[in-house]
Amino acid sequence: MLRQNERGNETAMLVEDILQQATIFGDNACWIWNGPVSEKGYGRIQIDGRKVLVHRFVYEKLKRPLMSIEGLHHKCKIKRCINPNHVEPFISDHPDGGPAFQRAKTHCPNGHEYTELNTYRPPSGGRICRICRRKKDEIRNAKGRNHGKKRT
Numbered sequence: 001m002l003r004q005n006e007r008g009n010e011t012a013m014l015v016e017d018i019l020q021q022a023t024i025f026g027d028n029a030c031w032i033w034n035g036p037v038s039e040k041g042y043g044r045i046q047i048d049g050r051k052v053l054v055h056r057f058v059y060e061k062l063k064r065p066l067m068s069i070e071g072l073h074h075k076c077k078i079k080r081c082i083n084p085n086h087v088e089p090f091i092s093d094h095p096d097g098g099p100a101f102q103r104a105k106t107h108c109p110n111g112h113e114y115t116e117l118n119t120y121r122p123p124s125g126g127r128i129c130r131i132c133r134r135k136k137d138e139i140r141n142a143k144g145r146n147h148g149k150k151r152t
């Protein structure tokens with residue numbers, strides 16, 4: 001077995017090795033993993049016989065350890081990206097989302113971008129797409145015009 005300090009060096013070397021296998025476009029740009037990937041498209045390697053997700057490993061080494069219930073959401077949407085600044089931890093029972101994941105969404109369910117102008121933030125929290133809201137209002141108004149006379 002390795003002694004503690006040698007173990008630490010080994011980990012540092014591993015991170016170095018991993019970064020060698022990635023194309024790094026810059027500190028703030030995507031670090032694209034060029035090694036093996038899992039069925040889901042995430043970089044995956046074996047360490048001590050254990051399958052390890054590369055972006056997770058790099059995050060833990062360069063940022064902080066993650067709990068097993070913590071997932072990492074790719075803000076940049078590039079699954080092979082291993083830049084720890086491009087992923088955001090979230091805690092959720094559901095594999096594809098918790099509140100942090102919702103916040104990271106850039107488009108409404110109908111595909112409109114959440115720009116500053118197009119985002120309405122109700123006091124109750126969350127975000128509402130203004131385009132969709134306007135469409136709903138238009139539909140409601142149209143219905144109101146058509147059926148208004150029938151209402152009591």
Ligand SMILES: [Zn+2]
Binds near residue numbers: 029078
């Ligand atoms: Zn990225």
Ligand SMILES: [Zn+2]
Binds near residue numbers: 111112130131132133
């Ligand atoms: Zn919308």
